[in-house]
Structure formats: C-alpha cells, structure tokens
Amino acid sequence: MIYFDKVSKVYSPTSIALEDVSFTIAPNEFISIVGQSGAGKSTLLKLLLVEDWPTSGKVFFESNDVHAIPKEDLPLIRRRMGVVFQDYRLLPQKTAYENVAFALEAGGKEDDDIKHDVPQVLELVGLMDKAWHFPHELSGGEKQRVAIARAIVSRPDVVIADEPTGNLDPLNTLEIIRLLEKVNDLGTMVILATHDKEIINSLKRRVVTLEKGRLVRDEQRGRYVL
Amino acid sequence: MAMDKITFRRILKWGFLSFFRNGVVSAATVLVISLSIFMIGAVVVGSTFLSGIISSLEEKVDVSAYFKTSAPEARILSLKKDLEALPEVRAVKYISADEALLAFRERHAGDDAILQSLEVVGANPFSSSLEIKARDPSKYDAISKFLEKGSYGDILDADSSGQKKITYRQNQFVIDRLSSLLSTSRRIGFAVSLILAVIALMVAYSTVRLAIYNSRDEISVMQLVGASRAFIRGPFLVEGVIHGIIASFFTLVLLYPAFWLIGKKTSVLFGGINIFQYFVSNIFQIFFILLVAGVLLGVLSAYIAIRRYLKV
Numbered sequence: 001m002i003y004f005d006k007v008s009k010v011y012s013p014t015s016i017a018l019e020d021v022s023f024t025i026a027p028n029e030f031i032s033i034v035g036q037s038g039a040g041k042s043t044l045l046k047l048l049l050v051e052d053w054p055t056s057g058k059v060f061f062e063s064n065d066v067h068a069i070p071k072e073d074l075p076l077i078r079r080r081m082g083v084v085f086q087d088y089r090l091l092p093q094k095t096a097y098e099n100v101a102f103a104l105e106a107g108g109k110e111d112d113d114i115k116h117d118v119p120q121v122l123e124l125v126g127l128m129d130k131a132w133h134f135p136h137e138l139s140g141g142e143k144q145r146v147a148i149a150r151a152i153v154s155r156p157d158v159v160i161a162d163e164p165t166g167n168l169d170p171l172n173t174l175e176i177i178r179l180l181e182k183v184n185d186l187g188t189m190v191i192l193a194t195h196d197k198e199i200i201n202s203l204k205r206r207v208v209t210l211e212k213g214r215l216v217r218d219e220q221r222g223r224y225v226l
Numbered sequence: 227m228a229m230d231k232i233t234f235r236r237i238l239k240w241g242f243l244s245f246f247r248n249g250v251v252s253a254a255t256v257l258v259i260s261l262s263i264f265m266i267g268a269v270v271v272g273s274t275f276l277s278g279i280i281s282s283l284e285e286k287v288d289v290s291a292y293f294k295t296s297a298p299e300a301r302i303l304s305l306k307k308d309l310e311a312l313p314e315v316r317a318v319k320y321i322s323a324d325e326a327l328l329a330f331r332e333r334h335a336g337d338d339a340i341l342q343s344l345e346v347v348g349a350n351p352f353s354s355s356l357e358i359k360a361r362d363p364s365k366y367d368a369i370s371k372f373l374e375k376g377s378y379g380d381i382l383d384a385d386s387s388g389q390k391k392i393t394y395r396q397n398q399f400v401i402d403r404l405s406s407l408l409s410t411s412r413r414i415g416f417a418v419s420l421i422l423a424v425i426a427l428m429v430a431y432s433t434v435r436l437a438i439y440n441s442r443d444e445i446s447v448m449q450l451v452g453a454s455r456a457f458i459r460g461p462f463l464v465e466g467v468i469h470g471i472i473a474s475f476f477t478l479v480l481l482y483p484a485f486w487l488i489g490k491k492t493s494v495l496f497g498g499i500n501i502f503q504y505f506v507s508n509i510f511q512i513f514f515i516l517l518v519a520g521v522l523l524g525v526l527s528a529y530i531a532i533r534r535y536l537k538v
C-alpha cells in the first residue's frame with residue numbers, strides 16, 4: 001500500500017508543484033495520474049522514489065515514511081519499486097540482457113536465478129531475440145520494453161511508469177500499455193503518469209487528476225476529463 | 227554492509243567491461259594519467275639525480291692547511307685529532323711532505339724538465355698538510371677561523387705578509403658562491419617538483435571527473451534501480467586501478483628514451499655522470515613509484531569525483 005499524506009512540494013513561490021495532495025493506492029491497483037503538463041505528475045512520482053523531498057507532508061510505502069529511511073537503506077526499498085521513464089534511461093554501455101540483469105545483480109541475486117529470470121522476462125516483453133543488442137541498436141518501443149523488463153524482473157511490489165509512451169507511436173503505445181496491464185494482472189501495483197487521453201479512456205481503471213498541483217478528481221473507472 | 231564475494235566479483239567484472247567498452251574515454255584517461263606520472267617520474271629521477279650531483283660537487287670542496295717544515299709531526303697529528311672532534315668537520319686527511327713529493331712525482335712522471343728541477347732543489351720543497359672536508363660548504367669559514375685563532379697558529383706556514391697558508395682564504399669566494407648556489411638549486415628544485423606534481427594531480431583529476439560527469443545520468447539510474455553506493459562506485463574504482471596500472475607501464479616506456487636522450491646530451495656537462503645510467507639502475511624503484519602514483523591518482527580521482535553524483 002502507498003499513501004500520500006498531505007504532500008506539498010514548493011520549488012519556489014512561483015513554482016508550486018504539489019499542494020496538499022492526499023490519496024491511497026491499494027496493492028494490485030492500476031492507477032493513472034493524469035493532468036496537463038506542469039500539473040505535478042512527475043514530482044509526485046519523484047517523491048515516491050525519494051529522488052526529491054516534500055516541502056511538507058509524508059509519503060508512506062507500506063508502513064515506512066520513505067523520506068525517513070536512512071540513505072544506506074534506500075536501495076532496499078527501491079528494489080521493491082520498478083521504474084519506467086519516458087526517456088527509457090537504459091544503461092548505454094550495457095546490452096538489453098545486461099540492463100535487465102543489472103537490477104538483479106544490484107540486489108545480490110544468485111547467478112543461477114539471474115540466468116533463469118532474465119530470459120523469462122525478456123521473453124515476456126518479446127525481446128529475447130535482441131537480448132544482446134545495446135540500447136543504441138534498439139528502437140524506442142524496444143528500449144521501453146527492455147525498461148519494463150528491467151522494472152519487473154525483481155518482482156517488485158509496484159511498477160512506477162512516468163509517461164512511458166510519451167516518445168512512442170500509437171502501435172508501440174498500445175503494446176506498452178498492454179504489458180503494464182499484464183504486469184498488473186499478475187498482481188503488481190502499477191502507477192502510470194500520462195496525459196494521453198486514448199490510454200486513459202481505454203484502460204477504464206482508477207484515475208487521479210492533478211491540476212496545478214492540486215488533486216481535483218479521483219474516480220474508479222475514470223475517464224480523461226480536463 | 228560488508229561486501230560479499232558475489233558482489234565483489236560483479237564489481238570486478240563491470241570494472242573491466244566498462245574499461246574496454248569505454249574505449250576512447252579509457253584511452254584518453256590513461257594518456258592523461260600517464261602524462262601526470264611522467265612528470266612525477268621525471269621530477270623524482272631528476273631531483274634525486276640533481277641532489278646526487280650537488281653532493282658530489284660538495285664532496286670536491288675541501289680546504290688544506292700547510293705547515294712549516296719545522297712543525298713536529300706529533301703536533302700536526304694532535305691538531306688532526308682536535309679537528310676531527312669538531313662538529314663541523316666530516317673528515318681530515320694527513321698528507322706528509324714525503325707523500326706530497328711522491329704524489330707530485332707521479333703526476334709529472336715523464337716530464338723530465340720538472341723532475342730535473344726537483345733534483346736541483348735537492349731537499350723536499352713540499353710542506354706537510356691537512357686536507358679537511360666539512361659537513362657542508364658553509365662550515366669552512368668556522369673551520370678556518372679555528373685554525374687561525376687556535377693554539378696551533380705557530381706551526382702553520384705563513385706567506386711573507388703573515389697570512390696563514392690555508393687554502394680556504396685563497397678560494398673563499400668560490401666556495402661561498404658554490405655553497406649558496408647549491409642550497410638555492412636544492413630549494414628551487416624542490417619548489418619546481420612540488421608545483422609540477424600539483425599541476426599533474428589537478429589535470430588527472432579533472433579528466434577523470436569529466437569522464438565520470440559523462441556517466442552522471444547512468445549513476446542516478448543505477449541508484450533508482452536499487453543499486454547500493456558501493457555497487458555503483460566499485461566498477462569506477464576498478465577502472466581507476468586499471469588506468470593507473472596501464473599508465474605506469476606506458477610512462478616507463480616513455481621515460482626510457484627520454485632519459486636516454488637527456489643522458490646523451492648532458493653527460494659531458496655533469497662530468498661523466500649519466501642520468502640514463504641512474505634511471506636504468508633504479509628502474510624497479512622508479513616503476514614502483516610510478517605504479518603507486520598512477521593507481522592512487524586513478525582510484526582517488528574516481529572516488530572523489532563520483533561522490534558528487536551519488537546523490538539521489
């Protein structure tokens with residue numbers, strides 16, 4: 001379970017990214033965060049990942065206030081969250097296979113487990129044939145599928161995707177969203193930030209709408225309304 | 227968190243892989259570290275060699291005191307003992323009149339005219355003397371004062387004006403100049419080495435930092451994927467070690483012809499002492515210094531540079 005408790009983030013008086021945002025996300029839920037550009041979607045996810053600190057309020061991951069976790073323990077909690085970004089953020093010097101394996105190596109998994117799990121996940125995203133390609137040898141859609149493979153390979157409690165389809169054409173977009181739905185069907189919480197109307201309307205899942213940093217709507221089976 | 231074996235092995239693996247995959251950047255880093263430790267190597271060899279030259283020059287300086295032919299040998303030897311007890315004095319050598327004559331004959335063996343003139347004189351024209359070496363050239367003044375003012379003044383030979391025959395008085399100007407020149411060149415040598423070393427360190431650090439700056443996005447992604455700081459930092463440190471090792475070999479290969487050339491050009495200048503020979507006979511110590519400097523430079527630069535990018 002994830003709980004945002006009266007979270008505000010003020011970068012400067014003219015740039016208030018989040019204002020008093022509170023909501024809860026249940027395990028197994030597929031939740032979309034929508035809102036116009038600058039509404040605060042990325043900021044919200046950054047706070048959850050402890051990439052940044054809230055000006056006030058708290059973010060809970062299960063019973064942990066994530067911003068109270070000591071620095072050296074942060075990797076432990078981050079291994080329970082898989083991340084996917086709009087710009088993929090693969091490690092450029094590592095092949096698709098190595099990018100996925102890196103998440104497991106960092107977690108100290110045994111070699112045998114890595115050899116078993118990585119091909120399985122690459123198979124799931126349909127990229128086993130390009131496992132030994134470097135990121136610059138992959139298309140945008142393929143890169144994003146590698147990123148999803150990396151995000152789910154350590155079987156995290158939640159997959160966090162910040163506009164994962166922002167740079168993709170409609171066909172690849174559909175494929176990525178299907179993958180995220182599959183991940184959710186297998187029992188993993190998915191948090192998807194997007195401003196793609198088509199996606200939201202086709203998902204028919206919970207939608208939280210932000211407007212200038214404020215939570216203005218929170219609907220089950222929501223639609224994209226702005 | 228203690229590092230387990232599997233993590234250590236993975237850090238080694240990624241360090242090596244990154245080194246090779248980074249190709250151009252790795253080569254550039256090795257090159258810059260090489261230049262830095264080349265300077266350090268040149269400075270180390272150059273300054274030890276210079277200080278060797280300075281010592282050998284100082285070695286050549288001495289003063290001699292000449293005695294009246296009437297001076298009894300026992301008193302001269304007792305003066306020798308007194309001199310040796312002085313803290314300023316390093317060594318005293320007694321040369322009797324006979325030995326001086328013998329040395330003269332040997333030096334001019336074959337020069338009949340000179341040897342014949344000795345015959346004409348008949349008696350031994352040389353006086354006995356003490357050859358005194360001081361601990362350093364600035365001490366000769368004190369030693370010569372001791373000779374002049376001491377209780378042995380009566381046995382010292384003197385010229386017609388009453389000036390005692392002590393070579394220091396005759397060479398005073400040269401010895402003083404040499405002594406100040408030597409101490410100045412030691413100080414300048416030290417300052418130049420220090421400045422060169424600092425410049426070398428800064429250039430190497432900047433290069434490594436630039437390379438790691440280029441990886442800053444990767445570093446933050448690794449952190450978000452749940453890699454510990456040690457796991458992220460490790461491969462960079464391994465790369466630093468590899469850079470240092472290769473650079474030290476490379477530098478040794480560069481120094482070899484450099485000193486060979488310098489040695490050829492300067493051996494005349496330094497009276498036959500050759501810097502190349504010095505380099506070759508100390509090559510293992512020099513390599514060790516280069517290796518330590520290179521590895522420290524590679525690893526410490528990486529360690530310091532990566533700290534600022536391990537933020538999130």
Ligand SMILES: Nc1ncnc2c1ncn2[C@@H]1O[C@H](COP(=O)(O)OP(=O)(O)OP(=O)(O)O)[C@@H](O)[C@H]1O
Binds near residue numbers: 011042044195
């Ligand atoms: N590091 C920062 N410093 C100052 N202001 C920032 C910073 N990051 C974000 N902001 C501001 O916070 C607000 C919210 O930004 P955020 O990136 O969360 O928006 P978003 O909803 O993700 O937008 P988009 O859909 O364009 O990605 C914006 O007004 C932005 O200018």
Ligand SMILES: [Mg+2]
Binds near residue numbers: 041042043162163
């Ligand atoms: Mg955003």
